[in-house]
């Protein structure tokens with residue numbers, strides 16, 4: 001099996017392309033907003049923010065994005081076949097599925113709609129805060145001294161990381177199910193990374209067994225839709241509130257799958273994957289979520305994350321040299337949730 005780190009690299013590559021697309025598409029307008037702010041003209045700044053647009057930001061990156069989609073698909077396949085040389089696609093048993101191109105179209109659409117809405121909401125909120133603030137040093141669209149990114153670029157990176165995770169995770173699930181179906185498997189299991197960051201939903205979904213054929217159909221449907229609202233109903237996220245967890249706990253596995261919980265992601269930045277039936281042990285029994293909840297929540301505060309999670313040796317070295325154990329845990333947690341940019345931001349806050 002390929003190391004889980006390979007999947008994180010794939011997600012990062014998606015996220016880097018999205019963030020580069022954002023900077024290319026919005027660079028001039030972002031500078032114009034900062035100039036308006038500098039001139040104290042907040043009305044113009046707000047108007048300019050409304051003109052920020054990410055539609056078409058990925059147009060120049062289509063070939064790279066398609067390559068990444070194929071890599072994410074093969075990653076999912078090898079969770080079934082055992083290694084990357086024995087997957088249906090690498091053996092030439094199947095053509096490149098047309099759904100991969102659809103997944104990239106979906107990615108592009110989600111940038112022009114929900115993701116952009118989140119970014120402009122952030123920009124308007126920050127502008128209103130700056131307008132009433134007595135601190136003239138707040139810069140939203142210009143780098144602060146020594147900063148690697150502007151505030152808006154940092155927010156854009158978060159959005160990019162989230163969208164990248166969703167895309168890579170959905171494609172990987174599709175790859176797994178494709179090979180499981182060809183191989184004649186009838187069921188599969190969900191496997192999650194279990195550490196101090198695992199949420200109650202993922203802890204409970206770890207080890208759940210679902211039906212291959214039904215999930216394959218559902219995934220095809222999810223990858224085929226162009227409407228973000230459709231996608232929400234086909235691939236919904238379980239409610240993480242206590243009431244939501246209680247509802248999840250009352251469902252048997254067939255009901256969970258019927259509601260769209262048959263494969264990750266269960267939320268943005270979800271680390272769950274699909275795997276062969278019989279390989280996951282130590283899961284919580286169906287109906288046992290509420291009884292296990294105190295243990296799960298205790299585990300979450302009792303972090304013990306290895307610094308090795310951070311792939312970049314330079315960043316890892318600085319975290320080790322500059323911070324104590326508690327600070328190191330916070331940076332590693334932020335790295336897992338938000339990538340290198342987020343880890344750098346937390347490091348510079350703490351160091």
Ligand SMILES: [Zn+2]
Pocket residue numbers: 198199200201202203266267270271
């Ligand atoms: Zn989770």
